[in-house]
Amino acid sequence: xxICCQTPFKPTPISPSTALNTHTRLTISxxxxxxxxxxxxxxxLTTEPEPIxxxxxxxxxxTVANLGPGFDFLGCAVDGLGDYVTITVDPKxxxxxxxxxxxxxxxKLSKDPLWNCAGIAAISTMKMLGIRSVGLSLSLHKGxxxxxxxxxxxxxxxxxxxxxxxxxxxxxxxDDLVNAGLESEAKVSGFHADNIAPAIMGGFVLxxxxxPLELMRLQFPNDKELFFxxxxxxxxxxxxxxxxxxxxxxxxxxxxxxxSQAGALVASVLQGDVEGLGKALSSxxxxxPKRAPLIPGMxxxxxxxIEAGAFGCTISGAGPTAVAVxxxxxxxxxxxxxxxxxxxxxxxxxxxxxxRRLDRVGARLVSSMPI
Amino acid sequence: xxICCQTPFKPTPISPSTALNTHTRLTISxxxxxxxxxxxxxxxLTTEPEPIxxxxxxxxxxTVANLGPGFDFLGCAVDGLGDYVTITVDPKxxxxxxxxxxxxxxxKLSKDPLWNCAGIAAISTMKMLGIRSVGLSLSLHKGxxxxxxxxxxxxxxxxxxxxxxxxxxxxxxxDDLVNAGLESEAKVSGFHADNIAPAIMGGFVLxxxxxPLELMRLQFPNDKELFFxxxxxxxxxxxxxxxxxxxxxxxxxxxxxxxSQAGALVASVLQGDVEGLGKALSSxxxxxPKRAPLIPGMxxxxxxxIEAGAFGCTISGAGPTAVAVxxxxxxxxxxxxxxxxxxxxxxxxxxxxxxRRLDRVGARLVSSMPI
Numbered sequence: 021x022x023i024c025c026q027t028p029f030k031p032t033p034i035s036p037s038t039a040l041n042t043h044t045r046l047t048i049s050x051x052x053x054x055x056x057x058x059x060x061x062x063x064x065l066t067t068e069p070e071p072i073x074x075x076x077x078x079x080x081x082x083t084v085a086n087l088g089p090g091f092d093f094l095g096c097a098v099d100g101l102g103d104y105v106t107i108t109v110d111p112k113x114x115x116x117x118x119x120x121x122x123x124x125x126x127x128k129l130s131k132d133p134l135w136n137c138a139g140i141a142a143i144s145t146m147k148m149l150g151i152r153s154v155g156l157s158l159s160l161h162k163g164x165x166x167x168x169x170x171x172x173x174x175x176x177x178x179x180x181x182x183x184x185x186x187x188x189x190x191x192x193x194x195d196d197l198v199n200a201g202l203e204s205e206a207k208v209s210g211f212h213a214d215n216i217a218p219a220i221m222g223g224f225v226l227x228x229x230x231x232p233l234e235l236m237r238l239q240f241p242n243d244k245e246l247f248f249x250x251x252x253x254x255x256x257x258x259x260x261x262x263x264x265x266x267x268x269x270x271x272x273x274x275x276x277x278x279x280s281q282a283g284a285l286v287a288s289v290l291q292g293d294v295e296g297l298g299k300a301l302s303s304x305x306x307x308x309p310k311r312a313p314l315i316p317g318m319x320x321x322x323x324x325x326i327e328a329g330a331f332g333c334t335i336s337g338a339g340p341t342a343v344a345v346x347x348x349x350x351x352x353x354x355x356x357x358x359x360x361x362x363x364x365x366x367x368x369x370x371x372x373x374x375x376r377r378l379d380r381v382g383a384r385l386v387s388s389m390p391i
Numbered sequence: 392x393x394i395c396c397q398t399p400f401k402p403t404p405i406s407p408s409t410a411l412n413t414h415t416r417l418t419i420s421x422x423x424x425x426x427x428x429x430x431x432x433x434x435x436l437t438t439e440p441e442p443i444x445x446x447x448x449x450x451x452x453x454t455v456a457n458l459g460p461g462f463d464f465l466g467c468a469v470d471g472l473g474d475y476v477t478i479t480v481d482p483k484x485x486x487x488x489x490x491x492x493x494x495x496x497x498x499k500l501s502k503d504p505l506w507n508c509a510g511i512a513a514i515s516t517m518k519m520l521g522i523r524s525v526g527l528s529l530s531l532h533k534g535x536x537x538x539x540x541x542x543x544x545x546x547x548x549x550x551x552x553x554x555x556x557x558x559x560x561x562x563x564x565x566d567d568l569v570n571a572g573l574e575s576e577a578k579v580s581g582f583h584a585d586n587i588a589p590a591i592m593g594g595f596v597l598x599x600x601x602x603p604l605e606l607m608r609l610q611f612p613n614d615k616e617l618f619f620x621x622x623x624x625x626x627x628x629x630x631x632x633x634x635x636x637x638x639x640x641x642x643x644x645x646x647x648x649x650x651s652q653a654g655a656l657v658a659s660v661l662q663g664d665v666e667g668l669g670k671a672l673s674s675x676x677x678x679x680p681k682r683a684p685l686i687p688g689m690x691x692x693x694x695x696x697i698e699a700g701a702f703g704c705t706i707s708g709a710g711p712t713a714v715a716v717x718x719x720x721x722x723x724x725x726x727x728x729x730x731x732x733x734x735x736x737x738x739x740x741x742x743x744x745x746x747r748r749l750d751r752v753g754a755r756l757v758s759s760m761p762i
Contacts, residue, residue: 093651228655236658236667269640275649275677280464282650283657284599284607290661296607306646 068150069188073388075108076186080178080383081222082164082376083171084248084343085214088304088334089281095214096224097379098170098248104161104386105138105179107187113155118142125162133158137204141177144200145184148192156184168252169337174215177204182220182383194221197383199233210263215337222382224289244292246378247352249330249344251359253369257315262338265310274305294347298331301345308334315340317367324362328355349375439521440559444759446479447557451549451754452593453535453747454542455619455714456585459675459705460652466585467595468750469541469619475532475757476509476550478558484526489513496533504529508575512548515571516555519563527555539623540708545586548575553591553754565592568754570604581634586708593753595660615663617749618723620701620715622730624740628686633709636681645676665718669702672716679705686711688738695733699726720746 081102085095113119120131120139133139138160146156158180164172181200185192192200201216209215217225217235224238240246270278281303288296302322312318312335321342325333329351330344342359346352356373363371452473456466484490491502491510504510509531517527529551535543552571556563563571572587580586588596588606595609611617641649652674659667673693683689683706692713696704700722701715713730717723727744734742 089650090654091650092647094654226651226654226658228651236655238658266643268643270643270646271640272637275641275646276463278646279460279462279650279653280597280599283461283465283597283653286654286657287597287607287609287661290658 068152069191071109071154071187072189072391073109073187074391075106076183076388077104077106077386078179078183078186078383079104079386080175080182080219081379081381082250083174083215083218084169084250084336085171085212085218086307086335086337087285088301088308088332089278089306090214090226090285090301091278091304091307092212093214093227094224094282094285095171095218095227097218097222097382098250099377099379101163101170101250101374101376102219103138103163103172103175103179105142105176105183106159106161107142107180107183108157108159109187109391110155110157113157115155116146116152118146118156118158121157121159123160123162125160126166128166129160129162135207136160137173137176137208138180140204140207141200142180142184144203145181145192145197148196148200149184149188151184151188156187158183165252167256169257169335169339169341170250170252171215171219171337173208174201174205174219177201177216178219178383180204182385186385186388195233195235198235202233218382220383223378223380226286238286238289240289240378240380241292242380244294245347246292246294246297247346247349248376248378249325249346249352249356249359249373250336250341250376251321251344251356251363251371251373252341253315253317253363253367253371255315255340255367255369257338257340262311262314265314266307267310270306278304278306294345295331298333298345301332301334301343302326303332304334311335311339315342315367316369317363317365318342320362320366321359324358325355328358330355333359349377439523440562442480442525442558443560443762444480444558445762446477447554447759448475448477448757449550449554449557449754450475450757451546451553451590452750452752453621454545454586454589455540455621455707456542456583456589457678457706457708458656459672459679459703460649460677461585461597461656461672462649462675462678463583464585464598465595465653465656466542466589466598468589468593468753469621470748470750472534472541472621472745472747473590474509474534474543474546474550476513476547476554477530477532478513478551478554479528479530480558480762481526481528484528486526487517487523489517489527489529492528492530494531494533496531497537499537500531500533506578507531508544508547508579509551511575511578512571513551513555515574516552516563516568519567519571520555520559522559527558529554536623538627540628540706540710540712541621541623542586542590542708544579545572545576545590548572548587549590549754551575553756557756557759566604566606569606573604589753591754594749594751597657609657609660611660611749611751612663613751615665616718617663617665617668618717618720619747619749620696620717620723620727620730620744621707621712621747622692622715622727622734622742622744623712624686624688624734624738624742626686626711626738626740628709628711633682633685636685637678638681641677649675649677665716666702669704669716672703672705672714673697674703675705682706682710686713686738687740688734688736689713691733691737692730695729696726699729701726704730720748
């Protein structure tokens with residue numbers, strides 16, 4: 021059964037010439053800063069855009085958030101691993117509504133657009149665009165497992181937001197798409213943009229503030245290589261449980277330490293210093309020490325990764341995936357084997373390893389059919 | 392009366408070929424990372440170096456530490472404002488000892504080298520170099536007021552360490568000189584390197600760790616301009632009192648906020664984004680809110696700076712100097728006037744303003760006479 025949902029909007033008519041509101045700032049530099057007001061889309065159109073494709077298929081990558089001392093404000097995208105969303109102009113769907121027609125992946129995902137990551141982001145994007153005259157159907161192909169710490173919900177939301185935007189001629193910018201995804205994240209895994217922003221924008225993204233939403237893209241140099249060794253054990257580490265493990269209060273010395281490591285992490289990203297990046301990634305004294313003991317074997321896995329030559333290792337997102345960094349794919353595979361062994365030996369958990377490049381593109385159109 | 396002090400060392404004979412110990416790492420890149428073991432100098436010479444000058448005069452710049460969310464780990468040097476130290480080979484001083492012959496500046500400074508910032512750093516540097524056969528006299532010319540929040544003690548220590556190193560042929564590197572200065576800072580204003588490191592190295596320096604001491608030089612682009620508006624009120628804000636105002640525990644949301652701003656600050660420095668730098672500088676939610684109320688008028692001064700066009704403003708070091716940033720000297724002067732007015736109006740304090748460039752050089756030789 022496909023459950024449809026109307027976009028609950030009332031667009032404010034603003035002339036296109038003043039479409040960028042006063043809270044919107046776009047600064048293009050080595051790192052780009054995007055600012056927008058969360059309360060309304062940065063672009064509101066006087067006329068409803070028409071679809072330019074009959075269908076589009078989009079892809080959005082997995083993401084690694086938290087990144088040690090980058091907890092809750094820094095994330096990055098991972099190449100070749102993620103979710104697909106297909107959006108089709110569907111005359112059988114009531115205009116202004118969206119239906120989820122099919123989901124390839126975990127059975128427990130809801131087909132009600134209001135309770136599905138992709139659905140929520142799609143509705144939010146339709147609302148921003150002011151879609152009243154066209155009905156859409158959405159098909160979700162999950163490439164990411166749920167609750168793995170690889171930004172599964174964000175990937176679905178990012179792919180959906182980008183697909184809806186593309187089908188109507190790409191009227192919205194990164195900031196609006198991130199906001200659309202944030203609505204979904206807020207319902208599903210908490211109000212945080214450190215997965216959804218890199219899922220949409222690619223590369224490394226620093227969340228500078230939420231009110232207004234301000235994002236800094238941190239450009240990892242194009243001529244440098246960065247590989248993530250992602251090792252996922254067969255273990256459920258729900259985000260909420262992992263959040264509950266966080267300390268409410270932090271001592272000043274640990275605060276200063278983590279701040280300095282966060283600064284070093286940002287500098288290492290911008291300079292393409294994978295060794296420095298790994299070292300910073302490994303240096304969290306606040307969150308990882310509380311969470312790692314909740315994932316059987318994690319401390320040994322980190323040790324094994326470092327001993328095998330990884331520059332650094334930590335928990336990806338809220339876990340249970342462990343992420344190590346290295347600058348060579350072959351070396352990454354060797355590190356992955358050692359990490360899998362450590363999960364089995366010290367955590368009694370089966371695990372699988374992947375070595376993936378940094379994704380520098382973010383959510384994207386992969387196929388389409390013009391009208 | 393000149394009080395002399397023997398260098399209390401026993402040098403370890405290590406061959407010059409293995410002089411860089413296992414803890415020493417020198418990575419030259421856009422930012423340079425220096426690592427060394429605090430417990431011993433990175434360079435210990437088998438033979439005592441001989442002086443190559445009869446006297447040297449050095450200069451070390453003022454520094455702005457804390458830098459909002461960069462509290463306790465990030466500092467930068469300020470051009471054209473600092474202390475001078477003259478070191479002379481003095482046959483009247485017992486070999487291996489140092490005397491402070493004169494101090495131009497505040498009367499309360501001790502001439503006992505063990506109780507004087509410059510003296511402590513000079514002794515430490517002599518110790519690292521293994522000086523046993525030459526006596527030195529030191530003259531200190533203070534350009535910086537004490538307790539102003541502009542790294543007065545660090546400037547004296549940096550100038551002294553560099554002068555001693557220069558007179559014996561510059562055998563020591565940045566890391567050792569910072570360690571020498573740290574000995575002084577630890578005695579005088581607390582064990583923190585965020586003044587002494589930029590005073591010696593110039594520019595922005597991030598203190599990544601203390602054990603081992605690891606410093607990251609953050610290169611502000613040479614083609615960009617950065618000016619500091621430094622406004623010092625006639626008010627004493629001792630470091631210890633300001634330290635006592637710090638919260639012992641920090642809530643997670645404030646921790647995450649300050650960490651993200653620290654990351655944004657580092658990114659802005661590396662990209663030469665003065666506006667972003669100022670914004671980050673202004674964004675501290677942890678230290679500045681506790682300290683600013685202890686400096687009469689500080690909150691109004693910050694407001695006045697921003698209203699006058701400064702990109703950001705905070706307390707310099709532990710105060711009472713207020714520091715604002717801007718990319719234009721003329722504009723800086725206008726901002727300074729407004730800040731001085733605000734100190735008078737809302738703090739009932741007389742204040743003076745200066746506009747200074749970022750110092751990119753650090754402590755340096757300014758004159759010398761070869762033997």
